[in-house]
Amino acid sequence: MSQEPSYERYHRQMILPDFGLRAQQLLLASKVLVIGAGGLGCPALQYLVGAGVGHIGIIDGDQVSLSNLHRQALFTTDDVGQNKAEMAAKKLSRLNPDINIEAMPVHLTNQHALDILDQFDIIVDGTDNFETRYMINDACVLLKKTLVYGAVSQYEGQVAVFNHLLPTGERSANYRDIFSDPPKEGSVLNCVDAGVLGVLPGIIGSMQAAEVIKLITGIGEPLVNHLLIYQFNNHQLFTVKIMPQSKTSSFIPIDAIAFKATDYAWLCSSSQHALEIGAAEFDQLIGQKNIDIVDVRALYELPVVQTFNHVRIPLPDLKEAAGQLKNDTVVVFCQSGKRSLQAAEALMALWGTARKVYSLQGGILSWIRFVEKQ
Amino acid sequence: MKILFFGQLVEMIGAKELLIEDMTDIDTLKAFLHQQFPLLAQSKYIIAVDQEMISDNRKLENHNIVALMPPFSGG
Numbered sequence: 001m002s003q004e005p006s007y008e009r010y011h012r013q014m015i016l017p018d019f020g021l022r023a024q025q026l027l028l029a030s031k032v033l034v035i036g037a038g039g040l041g042c043p044a045l046q047y048l049v050g051a052g053v054g055h056i057g058i059i060d061g062d063q064v065s066l067s068n069l070h071r072q073a074l075f076t077t078d079d080v081g082q083n084k085a086e087m088a089a090k091k092l093s094r095l096n097p098d099i100n101i102e103a104m105p106v107h108l109t110n111q112h113a114l115d116i117l118d119q120f121d122i123i124v125d126g127t128d129n130f131e132t133r134y135m136i137n138d139a140c141v142l143l144k145k146t147l148v149y150g151a152v153s154q155y156e157g158q159v160a161v162f163n164h165l166l167p168t169g170e171r172s173a174n175y176r177d178i179f180s181d182p183p184k185e186g187s188v189l190n191c192v193d194a195g196v197l198g199v200l201p202g203i204i205g206s207m208q209a210a211e212v213i214k215l216i217t218g219i220g221e222p223l224v225n226h227l228l229i230y231q232f233n234n235h236q237l238f239t240v241k242i243m244p245q246s247k248t249s250s251f252i253p254i255d256a257i258a259f260k261a262t263d264y265a266w267l268c269s270s271s272q273h274a275l276e277i278g279a280a281e282f283d284q285l286i287g288q289k290n291i292d293i294v295d296v297r298a299l300y301e302l303p304v305v306q307t308f309n310h311v312r313i314p315l316p317d318l319k320e321a322a323g324q325l326k327n328d329t330v331v332v333f334c335q336s337g338k339r340s341l342q343a344a345e346a347l348m349a350l351w352g353t354a355r356k357v358y359s360l361q362g363g364i365l366s367w368i369r370f371v372e373k374q
Numbered sequence: 375m376k377i378l379f380f381g382q383l384v385e386m387i388g389a390k391e392l393l394i395e396d397m398t399d400i401d402t403l404k405a406f407l408h409q410q411f412p413l414l415a416q417s418k419y420i421i422a423v424d425q426e427m428i429s430d431n432r433k434l435e436n437h438n439i440v441a442l443m444p445p446f447s448g449g
Contacts, residue, residue: 040449128449151446153381158446178427179445183418194382196448227427229380229443238380238441240422245429316385319412346413 006098010052023217028054028099030216033120035059035108035136037084039071039201040150040208041126046074047209048124049092053216055100056092057120060084061107071198108132110260113139122215124148124208130182131268137162137175138252142259146215149175150201150208154194155232157204160242161211161222172224173242180251182268200232275344276337276361279370285331285358286310292325294318294332295364296343301335305364315339322350333360333367375434377403378441386413401431403440419444 005024007014014024032053034041037060048056064072064079064087072084079087089103104116117123117139125136125147133151140147140163147162162174207230214220229238253259277285285291286308293310296318313321315334330347334340337360344359351357360367377392384390397403400421408415420427422441423434434440 036449038449126449128447130445130447133447150449152448153444153446156381156446178420179418183445194448201449227443238378239425240441240443241426243427316388316413342413342416345416349412349416 005052009096009098013051018219019217023219024052026216026218027052027213030122031055031057031120032122032124032212032216033057033059033117034124034126035132036126036128037072037074037088038062038068038126038128039152039196039198040205041124042072042074042088043202043205044124044126044150044209044212045088045092046095047206048212049096049099049101051209051213052096052099053212055102055120057102057104057116058085058088058092059104059106059108059116060088061105071196071201073198073202108135110135110139110262110264114143114256114259117145118143120145122146122148122212124212125150126205126208129268131264133175134182134267135262135264138259138262141171141174141176141252142256144171147174148208148211148215150204152196152201152204154196155200157200157207157230157232159204159207159211159223159228159230160226161215161224164215164222164224166224171244173244174248176248176251177245178227178242180245180248197232203230203232275348275357275359276341277331277358278361279367281358282331282333282360282367283370285329290327290329292327292330294325294330294343295334296332296340297334297364303364303368315343318343318346319350322347327355329356329358331358331360333364336363336365337361338363375436375438375440377407378439380441381444381446383414383417383419383442383444386417387411395436397434399431399433400428400440403434407442414442417444 010024013019030053032048034045037058062084064075064082064084066080074088074091083105085103085105089101093101123140123145127133146164149160149162151158164172166172211222214222225242227240227242253262295310295312296315298314332340332343340359344357347357377394379387419442423438
């Protein structure tokens with residue numbers, strides 16, 4: 001890695017006002033870790049590598065799958081089955097061979113997170129689940145690292161810079177200052193259940209790369225103490241001012257030992273597992289009389305189920321339409337079992353223990369796989 | 375006052391925004407919304423008043439813009 005920048009490679013950014021040789025040298029001297037080489041990580045990585053961030057770490061234990069390709073533009077169909085971090089590093093080193101790219105083909109866990117994150121200046125969260133997001137946030141607070149956060153849900157995205165060193169010597173707000181503890185599993189949709197257009201994480205991941213470049217070079221105003229919400233459908237941006245909260249520290253492990261002992265999977269899991277049934281039990285129930293089976297997916301969702309009797313009541317309409325359900329046993333299902341768990345909880349709240357409510361774990365997709373195996 | 379909803383909350387409410395007048399404070403507004411939309415009561419969200427996140431109850435005026443924002447995990 002050379003500290004003397006290639007004027008030809010970086011020419012178009014180096015001629016920018018306020019950028020120049022100074023900013024380029026700062027980029028080349030920086031170490032950035034991108035966690036997750038997925039929908040957010042791919043575009044973030046492409047721009048950070050292109051811009052000449054001198055040392056880039058990529059950590060991802062997953063393999064490229066066909067359903068990734070519509071939004072993870074670094075990968076091609078030939079890459080299916082390969083580790084994402086290694087494949088991304090291979091492609092990115094062709095994009096810019098002058099920088100150092102380090103692939104870590106493992107899942108980040110709280111056992112090694114502190115050691116890995118500590119080797120970098122800025123951390124980029126490109127993950128897709130709350131468990132890892134809370135763990136990364138807490139690690140950054142403990143290690144005093146700046147975290148560039150991005151997340152998407154259907155047609156909206158969020159971006160923020162967390163835990164950044166302020167001129168006062170204090171750290172800016174972090175994720176737990178906004179959402180102090182994780183939501184219950186299933187109460188928030190992920191991309192598998194909710195769907196996502198490829199271009200949305202493309203936009204949000206690019207915004208994360210932009211924040212990293214602003215933080216390193218000092219140009220512009222990064223989203224410190226601000227949460228940005230981007231709405232894809234009308235290109236509206238909504239920015240909310242956030243502030244550190246005094247109660248936040250009580251949610252974050254006090255030191256490395258406490259961090260390693262924290263069960264992040266448990267923190268993010270639902271307390272309502274008792275309601276869930278597997279595909280085999282579901283298969284038995286659908287043949288019985290005096291049971292209401294309810295599909296709580298939106299009406300346009302596929303596959304449409306035609307092999308057993310059921311009613312379709314999309315989750316948002318469930319409360320008003322609950323009167324249609326007359327039987328003492330009600331079984332709800334959705335695509336992957338997350339929304340149906342939410343539906344089951346809503347019906348339990350409505351009816352208490354007067355009726356039995358079950359949610360199909362793994363959703364209709366798990367039942368289809370079960371039937372295919374039989 | 376204008377109430378804006380984001381993410382999954384839009385689906386729950388069935389609208390991106392509502393106009394509700396004469397809510398004296400945040401707690402009154404929340405109680406009203408939770409009664410109208412019980413799924414919202416079980417959801418995690420933060421509240422911003424005039425684009426500033428608030429964590430405690432506070433008085434509201436009809437000119438305030440209140441936003442309800444859920445956490446996102448996708449990537």
